[in-house]
Amino acid sequence: MKKSISLILMLVLIFSAVLAGCSKGNNEAKNSDASPSQSASATGSQSNSQTPAPGAEKVVITMWNRLNKATFDNVIAGFQEKYPNITVKLENLPEGGGDVAQYQAAVNGNELPDIFVRPTEYSVAQLVKLGRLHDLDEVFPKEGFGDYTEGTFAEGYGSIDGKVYTFPLFSSLHGALMMYYNKKVLESVGYTAADIPKSWDELLAFGKEFNQKSGGKVYALGFGAKTNYFATYLMNQQASPITPEGQFNFLTGQYNFNTQGYIETMQFYKKAYDEKVLHPATIDADTGKAYTLLKTGEVAFMMGGNWSGEYLSQPDKDGNVAFTTDDWGVVPIPSKNGGPQYQYFEGGSGEYLYVSKETKHWPEVKLFLEYMRDNFYGSVIETGQTMPSKKVELIPDAKPKFAQYTDISKMMVEFKRLTPTVYAHNPAATSVVAQYNNYKPKENVGSIFLGYLQGQLKDLDKPLQKLTDDSNAALKRAIDEAGGAVKAEDFVFPDWVPGENYKG
Amino acid sequence: MQTGKPKKKLHQQLRRKYMWAYIFVLPQVLYFLLASAYPIVMSYVYSFYEWDGLGPLTRFVGFSNYNELLHDEMFWNSFYNAMIYGVSATIITVVSSFLLALVLNDVNMKGKTIYRTIYFLPVVTVSSIIGIMFNNIFGIQGFANQFLQSIGWIHEPIRFWLDPVLAMIMLILVGSWKHIGVVMIYWLAGLQMIQIDLYEAAKIDGANYWKMLMRITLPLLKPVAATILLLTVGSSLHVFDLVRTLTNGGPYHHTETIELFIYEYAFATKFGGVRVGYASAAGVYLGIFVLFVSLFLGWLGMKAGSSGSSKIGKEVSKS
Numbered sequence: 117m118k119k120s121i122s123l124i125l126m127l128v129l130i131f132s133a134v135l136a137g138c139s140k141g142n143n144e145a146k147n148s149d150a151s152p153s154q155s156a157s158a159t160g161s162q163s164n165s166q167t168p169a170p171g172a173e174k175v176v177i178t179m180w181n182r183l184n185k186a187t188f189d190n191v192i193a194g195f196q197e198k199y200p201n202i203t204v205k206l207e208n209l210p211e212g213g214g215d216v217a218q219y220q221a222a223v224n225g226n227e228l229p230d231i232f233v234r235p236t237e238y239s240v241a242q243l244v245k246l247g248r249l250h251d252l253d254e255v256f257p258k259e260g261f262g263d264y265t266e267g268t269f270a271e272g273y274g275s276i277d278g279k280v281y282t283f284p285l286f287s288s289l290h291g292a293l294m295m296y297y298n299k300k301v302l303e304s305v306g307y308t309a310a311d312i313p314k315s316w317d318e319l320l321a322f323g324k325e326f327n328q329k330s331g332g333k334v335y336a337l338g339f340g341a342k343t344n345y346f347a348t349y350l351m352n353q354q355a356s357p358i359t360p361e362g363q364f365n366f367l368t369g370q371y372n373f374n375t376q377g378y379i380e381t382m383q384f385y386k387k388a389y390d391e392k393v394l395h396p397a398t399i400d401a402d403t404g405k406a407y408t409l410l411k412t413g414e415v416a417f418m419m420g421g422n423w424s425g426e427y428l429s430q431p432d433k434d435g436n437v438a439f440t441t442d443d444w445g446v447v448p449i450p451s452k453n454g455g456p457q458y459q460y461f462e463g464g465s466g467e468y469l470y471v472s473k474e475t476k477h478w479p480e481v482k483l484f485l486e487y488m489r490d491n492f493y494g495s496v497i498e499t500g501q502t503m504p505s506k507k508v509e510l511i512p513d514a515k516p517k518f519a520q521y522t523d524i525s526k527m528m529v530e531f532k533r534l535t536p537t538v539y540a541h542n543p544a545a546t547s548v549v550a551q552y553n554n555y556k557p558k559e560n561v562g563s564i565f566l567g568y569l570q571g572q573l574k575d576l577d578k579p580l581q582k583l584t585d586d587s588n589a590a591l592k593r594a595i596d597e598a599g600g601a602v603k604a605e606d607f608v609f610p611d612w613v614p615g616e617n618y619k620g
Numbered sequence: 621m622q623t624g625k626p627k628k629k630l631h632q633q634l635r636r637k638y639m640w641a642y643i644f645v646l647p648q649v650l651y652f653l654l655a656s657a658y659p660i661v662m663s664y665v666y667s668f669y670e671w672d673g674l675g676p677l678t679r680f681v682g683f684s685n686y687n688e689l690l691h692d693e694m695f696w697n698s699f700y701n702a703m704i705y706g707v708s709a710t711i712i713t714v715v716s717s718f719l720l721a722l723v724l725n726d727v728n729m730k731g732k733t734i735y736r737t738i739y740f741l742p743v744v745t746v747s748s749i750i751g752i753m754f755n756n757i758f759g760i761q762g763f764a765n766q767f768l769q770s771i772g773w774i775h776e777p778i779r780f781w782l783d784p785v786l787a788m789i790m791l792i793l794v795g796s797w798k799h800i801g802v803v804m805i806y807w808l809a810g811l812q813m814i815q816i817d818l819y820e821a822a823k824i825d826g827a828n829y830w831k832m833l834m835r836i837t838l839p840l841l842k843p844v845a846a847t848i849l850l851l852t853v854g855s856s857l858h859v860f861d862l863v864r865t866l867t868n869g870g871p872y873h874h875t876e877t878i879e880l881f882i883y884e885y886a887f888a889t890k891f892g893g894v895r896v897g898y899a900s901a902a903g904v905y906l907g908i909f910v911l912f913v914s915l916f917l918g919w920l921g922m923k924a925g926s927s928g929s930s931k932i933g934k935e936v937s938k939s
């Protein structure tokens with residue numbers, strides 16, 4: 117008798133363990149079978165056109181966000197108020213690259229949430245080819261494309277084979293870097309906004325004097341050098357006035373990182389560090405730490421992105437706003453000679469959402485996306501995070517929460533240059549670009565810059581040349597593996613003028 | 621006379637015992653097959669493909685990944701770093717835990733249980749938490765630098781994580797500290813297996829502490845030492861979570877171990893996409909290396925086991 121009971125208990129334990137291991141946890145909808153509409157068909161586009169009426173069965177749609185935590189709060193709150201039967205369960209993923217492994221597991225296991233911010237390591241073409249994405253033609257019909265900034269739904273970016281797969285959030289001008297300053301820190305040492313340096317020489321002179329006047333306690337400048345994407349953006353933007361061709365020369369169709377632009381930029385910041393213009397913690401700091409340095413008055417200036425104004429304006433966890441919008445200002449980052457600087461972009465949008473093809477609540481997701489389409493872009497302006505994908509002139513009622521937004525938007529327009537896109541020459545290049553992404557070196561200008569700043573690299577020529585050679589080898593390998601469908605000439609644009617918006 | 625029934629009953633009882641044994645072992649066997657054996661086999665398979673982890677395996681490349689690895693500077697850099705860490709952490713862990721065990725095994729030692737608990741605490745703490753904690757404590761603006769500057773010992777912060785040598789030393793020290801507790805327990809178990817009679821007899825013969833240590837303790841601990849060495853080397857060659865959170869391979873790849881190298885290729889990172897095949901080939905190389913090291917240490921252990929007991933036998937017969 118005892119043995120039989122033990123055997124039964126053992127089998128129950130094993131069975132429970134197997135059940136727990138096999139269960140899927142992503143979609144928490146309790147009433148998926150009771151939903152009035154069916155899930156997506158094989159093409160991912162057909163769906164029942166009925167929309168749930170208020171008071172219908174409760175539905176939960178899941179959403180992953182790797183952007184600023186507050187990005188979707190307002191629009192979700194408004195949507196849930198209007199449709200109380202639909203809950204949008206938002207999960208904020210770790211920022212600064214910590215989301216990558218989570219996305220990879222979800223893409224591989226086909227366990228994506230209903231809606232998710234684009235994973236940085238997978239292109240829309242890759243995800244469509246894998247059958248992971250639901251098309252959004254019903255949400256963005258072609259006649260509405262004109263409401264959005266140019267190139268938002270371009271083939272290869274927002275659309276694949278003529279079908280829309282992305283919900284654009286931010287303008288493609290998103291990602292510009294600028295310099296934020298702490299007004300009180302400047303004033304404490306006797307400076308005003310008029311004294312803010314505009315060139316590298318001015319910054320060095322200002323920084324040394326500033327550090328001396330503050331008794332060595334406060335430094336001129338800080339930024340998150342350890343955050344790789346930020347360091348890369350900074351190098352690209354600061355190198356542009358010196359070497360306008362940038363890292364990828366569309367005239368030759370080749371990468372080149374061993375340029376005067378990158379070398380001089382890295383040498384300048386190393387000098388700034390050695391001469392105590394740069395805060396010593398910079399070489400050990402991420403972007404989060406950089407905000408702290410500015411807010412606590414340890415630095416006068418902080419390099420940040422166009423989104424940094426929104427971060428600086430957020431209250432702390434107790435709800436206190438110790439650092440108000442009156443306490444900071446924003447100006448262009450000093451460039452070598454005080455002139456213009458820019459980063460290149462290829463079109464599409466700064467950030468966007470996808471919908472999983474496996475969503476069981478397409479009508480509810482569509483309802484939410486339509487609500488977002490009509491209400492989200494205003495909140496982007498109101499939070500001051502960036503510029504929205506929708507043309508700003510079509511959102512006249514939205515007012516940003518801080519006055520500096522006007523300057524930030526202006527700089528975003530000035531600091532971006534449109535490049536050619538290989539997809540215009542050959543749509544099949546999406547697979548080559550995806551393969552190149554896998555073959556490219558596990559190094560970039562941001563990591564080389566950090567190594568140089570930290571003193572690990574004494575010479576820049578060798579690592580930058582290696583990066584160039586390895587990148588071009590990776591591109592060649594990816595093109596060769598395309599079996600003739602894509603040629604090296606597809607990456608060449610003889611009519612491109614470096615430093616100007618591409619008009620071809 | 622009926623002779624068949626008792627034999628049949630015994631056979632049935634034995635079968636039932638075996639059945640229960642298999643039932644209890646079954647969950648672990650299943651887990652091993654699913655979580656260990658299957659991934660090991662599949663990693664060998666993946667190593668012969670160029671695969672980004674998405675979709676089916678289509679591009680068979682033979683030994684191309686293995687060949688590419690042999691020419692990859694970063695692979696050899698990570699292998700070198702893993703050896704530096706492995707050897708250093710093993711020496712520090714084994715020696716210091718032995719010394720601690722000697723102290724805690726002393727009959728006159730008070731509060732043994734408390735000390736054992738204190739030394740064992742790092743073992744049960746999650747490695748990644750330890751990494752984050754120490755990374756902050758020894759950062760440029762961390763507690764350690766602030767304290768040292770406040771007492772005037774230093775004027776500029778020490779760049780613990782930005783100097784390649786210091787960063788590796790810190791990694792080795794933290795990694796050793798994490799494992800000293802468990803290795804100490806192994807030593808204690810070995811020490812407590814040695815008969816007290818041998819020490820008493822040696823004392824009567826006028827042996828001091830040092831002679832007893834060299835002539836009795838160490839020789840008899842040889843088999844245990846070989847096992848401890850094998851386990852410690854194995855665990856020190858597999859260090860990922862601590863490296864990831866403490867230094868993340870920095871500064872500039874100077875503490876990047878081979879498991880971190882594999883991770884950078886097996887998972888999409890800030891540097892780009894995935895090459896599961898390439899990462900798997902690196903894993904195969906690591907696995908083969910660890911196998912050879914384990915076989916060598918196992919052989920050493922067998923030799924130590926036979927020589928240790930024979931040496932004591934000779935010592936006893938001399939007296």
